[in-house]
Amino acid sequence: MADKCPVDHGSKSAQECPVDHNSRSTWASLLPGSHSAGTSSSADPSSLSKEREVSSIPRAEDGNWVYPSEAQFFAAMARKNHNPDAADMKTIVPIHNAVNERAWGEVMKWEAGRGGEKCGGVKLVNFKGKPNQMSPKARCMTILGYSAPFDRHDWVVERCGTRVRYVIDFYTGRGAGLASNNPSFYLDVRPALDNWEGVKMRVENIWRSWSGNQWNKSTPSPAS
Numbered sequence: 001m002a003d004k005c006p007v008d009h010g011s012k013s014a015q016e017c018p019v020d021h022n023s024r025s026t027w028a029s030l031l032p033g034s035h036s037a038g039t040s041s042s043a044d045p046s047s048l049s050k051e052r053e054v055s056s057i058p059r060a061e062d063g064n065w066v067y068p069s070e071a072q073f074f075a076a077m078a079r080k081n082h083n084p085d086a087a088d089m090k091t092i093v094p095i096h097n098a099v100n101e102r103a104w105g106e107v108m109k110w111e112a113g114r115g116g117e118k119c120g121g122v123k124l125v126n127f128k129g130k131p132n133q134m135s136p137k138a139r140c141m142t143i144l145g146y147s148a149p150f151d152r153h154d155w156v157v158e159r160c161g162t163r164v165r166y167v168i169d170f171y172t173g174r175g176a177g178l179a180s181n182n183p184s185f186y187l188d189v190r191p192a193l194d195n196w197e198g199v200k201m202r203v204e205n206i207w208r209s210w211s212g213n214q215w216n217k218s219t220p221s222p223a224s
Contacts, residue, residue: 045074045086053097057104058123060158065124067097099185103168106189107157110166110201119160127155137188138169147171154192164201165192 048070055065068076070089073096077084108122116122130152134142142148149169156165166189173184191198 045071045078048074048086048089055097055104056101058121060123060125067100068093099170099187102185103153103155103187103189106168106187107155107166110189110191110205111157111159114159114201116159122157122159125156125158125163127153129153135167135169137167137190149188162197164197165194166190167192 050069050071052069052072053067055067057065059065070093073093074084074086074089104124111122131150133152134148135152138149138152149171151170153168153170154165155168156163169188171186171188173186191201193199193202
């Protein structure tokens with residue numbers, strides 16, 4: 001359907017495309033001054049905007065994916081008994097959209113130079129949220145003492161007939177959360193290792209990083 005947003009988190013309806021049912025409360029808690037902790041608000045849900053923003057993310061069929069409106073975001077959370085506050089929607093919806101735009105930008109960095117432009121560009125085919133399924137890399141990082149991601153998405157893109165699944169782990173940046181006026185996010189985006197293309201891309205990325213470091217070490221600094 002053309003009116004779904006790029007992150008449906010397992011949903012099949014445009015009304016349910018914003019943040020996953022199991023992670024909405026986590027996203028809401030990241031908002032500065034969030035009302036999700038139970039503070040009452042005078043905001044009226046009926047006043048929420050029904051306007052929807054078209055993303056920069058191409059669909060496999062035609063056009064681009066469309067993000068949910070404030071009203072849709074609120075309704076989807078309310079249906080799952082997440083006790084949303086209408087006042088939060090004017091903050092969380094732009095954050096939701098901006099973070100997904102950033103995720104697509106990271107995917108495009110991986111896809112650069114791989115020939116997608118020859119057939120009209122790389123397109124997002126499908127997507128699924130897995131907030132309760134920690135990726136192997138994220139699990140290893142937590143064992144080493146790093147914070148766990150608060151959400152995970154899997155996006156499948158198509159490049160001239162070749163499909164690649166990307167794993168995206170979402171982390172809160174330093175200073176993010178209720179005490180911060182500027183919530184920040186770190187996205188760990190990489191091809192999944194479930195097919196040869198993903199393995200090849202990861203190996204090539206490691207080689208470029210290593211060879212680039214070796215080149216920098218061997219290149220003399222310019223004379224002052």
